[in-house]
Amino acid sequence: MASSRINNNLSHRSAAYRAALEGTSQSIETFRTFWREEGVKPLDKRGDTVLHFLAIYGNVAAFTLLLEEGLVNNENLKTKNVKGxxxxxxATRFGQKCIAEIMLSREKELVFESNNLGETPLFIAAACGKKEVFTFLENLNSDCMMRRNDGCTILxxxxxGECYSLAIRILESYPDLAGKRNEKGKTALHLLAEKPESFRSGSSYTFKVLGRKPVIPLRIIGIIIYSCISEFYKE
Structure with missing residues (x-):
């Protein structure tokens, strides 16, 4: 009987996973049934719940349904996986802005939730180069000066993450971040210097990686240096 129960649980979880992925009317019904029976129980070893999978795959219809029917409360939305x-x-990591909008329309405090590394959704947006989601979260009064546990900023x-166009955008909006150091004493400029393969140096190594590595715009270096000089004179 124990093995039968385990098999049934696995079958239910597999069905819920497929429902989160597909987004059809039939799959939504499967998902609704699962939620009523299992709620926010993890579907995998990472501790991801059905809400995590809905967010990853951008299943707006199912997410909206759960909220409209009152099946998901604010505490459910704060459920974390093993990484926090x-x-x-x-939703932020995968650029699912619509899901982020739905969640934050219900619980605005979610924007301040940190994972085990001290990363807020805004930090994740910066790390993954998700500009639209970043701007959306930024406009919701996210703490743009926040730091991860290791002292790293959104810059x-x-x-x-080699998201250089977003890095420029962050620098232009928050120039003070240029001089901020992480726990290892490194600024964003130090990190750029550690990425020689991203510069157009004309070396044979550069040609080897050209097209596979994002190229660092000279503009970002200029902005960082200018901002650091400004900070120096402020002190």
Whole structure:
């Protein structure tokens, strides 16, 4: 009987996973049934719930249904996986702005939830280069000066993720971040210097990686240096 129960549970979870992925009217009904029986129980070893999967795949119809029928409450929306990520973190990571809008229309405090590394959804947006979601979260009074547990800022995150156009946008809006150092004492400029393969140096190595690595715009270096000089004179 125990094995039969385990098999049934696995079958229910597999069906819920497919329902989150497909988004058809039939799958939504399957999903509704699962939610009423299982709620926010994890579907996998990562601790992801059906809400995480709905966010990842951008299943707006199912997410809206759950909220409209009152099946999901604010505490459900704050449920985290083993890495401390909420469904909003995942929606941000995969650029699912519509899901982020739906979640934050119900619970605005989600924007301040941090994962185990101290990353808010805004930090994830910067790290993954999701400009639309970043701007949306920024306009909701997200803490743009926040730091991850290791001291990295959203500017560090954008540079580490090689999301240089977003890094420029962040620099222009928050020039003070240029001089901020992480726990290792490194600014965003230090991190850029550690990415020589992204510069157009004309070396044979550059030609080897050209097209596979984002090229660092010289503009970002100029902005960082200018901002750091400004900070120096402020001190």
């Amino acid at each position: 990520d909420t469904a909003l973190h995942e 560090h995150a954008a540079v580490i």
